[in-house]
Amino acid sequence: MTHATDPAAALRRLADRLAPLVAPRTIVTDPDTIAPLLTDWRRRFHGAATLLLAPASVAEVQAIVDIAREERVPLVPQGGNSSMVGGATPPGDGRAAILSLRRLSRLRALDPDAGLAVAEAGVILSDLHAAALAQRRRFPLSLGAKGVATVGGLVSTNAGGTQVLRFGTMRALVAGVEAVLPDGSLYDGLSALKKDNRGYDLDQLLVGAEGTLGVVTAATLRLVPAVAARCAAWVGIASPAAALTLLRRFQRATPALESFELLPAESLGAVLTHIPGTRSPLTGDHPWHVLLEVTADTPDDDPAALVERVLAAAFADGVAADATLAASEAQAKAFWRIRESISDAERATGPAAQHDISVPVEAMPRFMVEAAAACDARFPGTRASGFGHLGDGNVHFHVRAAPCTDPAHWYAEQVPVVSAFVHDLVVAAGGSISAEHGIGQMKRRELERLGPPARLWALRAIKRAFDPDELFNPGKLVTLAPDAPIQ
Amino acid sequence: MTHATDPAAALRRLADRLAPLVAPRTIVTDPDTIAPLLTDWRRRFHGAATLLLAPASVAEVQAIVDIAREERVPLVPQGGNSSMVGGATPPGDGRAAILSLRRLSRLRALDPDAGLAVAEAGVILSDLHAAALAQRRRFPLSLGAKGVATVGGLVSTNAGGTQVLRFGTMRALVAGVEAVLPDGSLYDGLSALKKDNRGYDLDQLLVGAEGTLGVVTAATLRLVPAVAARCAAWVGIASPAAALTLLRRFQRATPALESFELLPAESLGAVLTHIPGTRSPLTGDHPWHVLLEVTADTPDDDPAALVERVLAAAFADGVAADATLAASEAQAKAFWRIRESISDAERATGPAAQHDISVPVEAMPRFMVEAAAACDARFPGTRASGFGHLGDGNVHFHVRAAPCTDPAHWYAEQVPVVSAFVHDLVVAAGGSISAEHGIGQMKRRELERLGPPARLWALRAIKRAFDPDELFNPGKLVTLAPDAPIQ
Structure with a gap:
């Protein structure tokens, strides 16, 4: 086997050698088909690729991995291309092939009694939701990109969303993973054993690995009972500290608190100003707002009565100032539309530096107030605020x-300085510079800067063990050479 | 630094170099103190060691790891020495030092509101239970060895027990890990972020690693509300298949089903014969028995009413034959004493080959019946049966x-043949040869024989990345040279 240093020749050989082994549709060289996959959905990252491989079977994935390894062609796995950190955008030098898992989209099994589904990497989240609901079950993870995000991407990025408070991130919902490892072998963890102590947890290692340790081809996912009833409430509240007190009271009262979102008055104001058809759920003004939701798994439960009881106590001792319960599904949707429109509304108010960060839940109220004040002082004229999943310590x-x-x-010169300042505050608070979006290429340098050293040592050791030639999603998450170029 | 090939000299140098860095109590060479640590509690594995290191601080652990690495002295971490697979017994050649974590036993924090405790590796499980209960919280994992088993050992073996059905194994209860990695650096994952997507999950990688990737020094553990009420029931039933039907009905009726243990009539008979003071919970004869328990987190719930309702329906359509509810805490304890005495009772009936195995829950009823029949046919005169955690697919x-x-x-000649036969059946059923006890030294060769190639490749790749010189719990779980001697 010769390994020419000419990447274009290597890509040609890869395509030529694959041709007799895979279906014609699996090999795509048409630039117009490839073009939309070269840029992330927010149009912040741009890459180059002349070869798209779109296998429709695990055997095709294995053939691709085997020959790509031999020809030393890097592979960039891609699902719905909805990464927030440039995690699925190929390098800019054109040496990599895009490995789209979108055609590997079979729902192999759905067992409502066992509460398990086996979905291939290309299954779209909203399709999984629909399939589960048809069996009176629910896959309890949802996010804005549900119409395009795929199971493989959700697994590989350990996706979060608005139901993490009760059900956890993807990590908690993945019972097993099937993946083609860099050596071409197929790791099959799909059997979903509830107890399996045969050494290091390879399933969990692949969750959140961002495609840098191999290619996830399928996952066994946990299902929960379909929702029998739900109660959404909008609460006006004095401070993040009061919101945390209210959160703890709800958590003591019920295990079925699914969401607890906190937003400042200015986020609500931006939505009311810029998003047509929205209106404030409460009549008075409040500095902070909480959107919470409690569900019921059985028709016997009455989530509205529970929410009313906890809120009544909170009014009595001043923890909450005002509240309204959604009287209908339409009203609940209107509440959620406000929450989900914040990013769009803030974009309409002008450019911003956005940070998906987490700190321990108990530390979050103080962090939100003090970090915003520190930012405003350090960068005069800017305005900082946090909103989001208070119950997860993730704003x-x-x-x-x-x-x-x-x-x-702003984006070229100021955002890097602002982000470094924010990340330093996060690290000082014992937090994470990536709560739910991952590292991708956007935060790789910041991860290298902020470590800590033991974590970086371990990340590199694992990457080197699995993929010493850095052929799997190169340049994302971690590189073996520190300070490698981003693209 | 010279690396003599004389292990005794290396051990002496390790002790000499440590002496000025650690407290005198940390270095133990007294053979009488060391002797009990050289054998596992079931007296199946025997090792040799002349040096015991018992650090009382993380700094001492780091000093030990640093110098042991330089002197190439293997370290065998040990907690309560209650491994079922020889996982904490040193090699027989005397070249390793025992690293006891028992003195690293501070409960650093317990926050009832956040539902988190930070416990050092040497904290004993029953002490953790007591500390949580004092704050009206519960650490929801328990097992027979709770009076000696330590947090470090429970984390490192991903321990299970009888509450896994509801709360999961240690893996689900560990929010973060602190560990000294083989390079001497301290990995600090204790901050217990609910969302943290900074790459591969190092906390989960260390859970169940059996001390082969570094030394766990502390863990952040999840707590749940203390039990407000409980209902234990004993059910007579026709078959494992009927038991699975009953299990699914309880799971549909409540999320608070904590235990669902299945045992055959002969296991009950062995207990009644050999364990003084036990008596059958039911008056009639049944081929199979279920012990289940439903708890309540709040005083409003009535677990007994729920159990009665589900059982009434099961009697009506013949899924269950008879049942009795524990009328008192004493009666519930008597039920559990039967379950927990099975191993002792079966030992009293003569020698046996014991296997801690799992298969998918749905496959377990058929496996229990067919595997027992296959064993009885293959080894005439022997008698096979399974009992245990049906809800976890673990018998x-x-x-x-x-x-x-x-x-x-029997033990020298026949057990290896019987166990290989049983393990082959388990693999054919898509199961695991180690459900909750781990691999240790007892099952390492069987894992090498059966472990699918992709799993073995990944285990070795990770081991090599973290500990290329095999200085951390050598000979346990996985070795870099296949077929390395067990001791």
Whole structure:
């Protein structure tokens, strides 16, 4: 086997050698088909690729991995291309092939009694939701990109969302993984054993690995009973600290608290200003707002009565100022539309630096107030605020540019400085610079800067063990050479 | 640094170099103190060691790891020494030092509101239970060895027990790990972020690693509300298949089903015969028995009413034959004493080959019946049966020797053949040869024989990445040279 240093020749050989082994549709070289896959959905990252491989079977994935390894062609796995951190965008030098898992999209099994589904990497989240619901079950993870995000991407990024409070991230919902490892062998963890102590947990190692240790081809996923009833409430509240007190009371009262989202008055204001058809759930003004939801798994439960009881006690001792319960499914949807429109609304107010960060839940109220104040002081004219999943210790911390800032200058020059400042505050609070979006290429340098050293040592040791030639999603998450170029 | 090939000299140098760095109590060479640590509690494995290191601080652990690495002295971490697979017994050649974590036993924090405790590796499980209960919380994992088993050992073996059905194994209860990695660096995952997507999950990698990737020094553990009420029931039933039907009905009726143990009539008979003071919970004869328990987290719930309702329906359509509810805490304890005495009772009936195995839950009823029949046919005179955690797909599958078998001959000659036969059946059913006890030294060769190639490749790749010189619990779980001697 010769390994020419010419990447274009290697890509040609890969395609030529694959041709007799896979279906014609699996090999795509048409630039118009490839073009949309070269840019992330927020159009922040741009790559280059002349070869798209779109296998429709695990055997095809194995053939691709085997020959790509021999020809030393890097592979960039891609699902719905909805990464927030450029995790599925190929390098800019064109040496990699895109490995799309979208055609590997069979729901292999769905067992409502066992509460398990086996879905291939290309199954779209909303399709999984529908299939589970048809069996009166629910896959309890949802997020804005559910119409395009795929199981393989959700697994590989350990996706979060708005139901993590009760059910955890993908990590908690993955009972087993099937993956083609870099040596071409097929790891089959799908049997979903509830107890299996045969050494290091390879399933969990692949969850959140961002495609850097191999290619996830399928996963066994946990299902829960379909929702029998739900109660959404909108609460006006004085401070993040009061919100945490209210959160703990709900958690003591019920295990079925699914969501507990906190947002400042200015986020609500941005939505009401910029998103047509929205209106404030409460009549008065409050500095902070909570959107919470309690569900019931059986028709016997009455989530609205429980929410009313906890809120009544909170009014009595001043923990909450005002609240309204959604009187209908339509009203609950209107509440959630406000929450889900914050990013769009804030974008409409001008450029911002967005940070998906987490700190321990108990530390979050103080962090939200103090970090915002520190940012405002350090960068005069900017305005910082956090909103999001208080119950998970995960806020989306946005710093909006000063009025009349040139967007190009802001993104190129100021955002890196602002983000480094925010990340330093997060590390000082014992937190994570990536709560639910992953590292991808966007945060790789910051991860290298902020470590800590033991974590970086272990990440590199594992990467080197699995993929010493860095052929799997190169440049994402971790590289063997520190300070490797981002693209 | 010279690396003499004389292990005794290396051990002496390790002790000499440590002496100025650690407290005098940390270095133990007294043979009488060391002797009990050289054998596992079931007295199946025997090792040799002349040096015991018993650090009382993380800094001492780091000093030990640093110098042991330089002197190439293997370290065998040990907690309560209650491994079922020889996982904490040192090699027989005396070249390793025992690293006891028992003195690293501080409960650093317990936050009832956050539902988290930070416990050092040497904290004993029953002490953790007591500390949580004092704050009206519960650490929901328990097992027979709770009076000696330590947090470090429970984490490192991903321990199970009788509450896994509801709360999962240790893996689900560990929110973060602190560990000294083989390079001497301290990995600190204790901050217990609910969301943290900074790459591969190092906490979960260390859970169940059996001390082969580093030394766990502390863990952040999840707590749940203390039990407000419980209902234990004993059910007579026709078959494992009927038991699975009953299990699914309880799971549909409540999320608070904590235990669902299945045992055959002969296991009950062995207990009634050999364990003084036990009596049958039911008056009639039944081929199979179920012991189940439903708890309540709040005083509002009535677990007994729920159990009665589900059982009434099961009597009506013939799924269950008879049942009795524990009328008091004492009666519930008497039920559990039967379950927990099975191993002792079966030992009293003669020698046996015991297997801690799992298969998918749905496959377990058929496996229990067919595997027992296959064993009985293949080894005439022996008698096979399974009992245990049906809801976890985890039974303890025992094959009792034919009457009048010489125990020495049985254990030396016949057990390996019987176990290989049983393990082959387990693999054919898509199961695991180690459900909750781990691999240790007892099952390492069987894992090498049966472990699918992709799993073995990945286990070795990780081991090599973290510990290329095999200085951390050598000979346990996985070795870099296949077929390395067991001791």
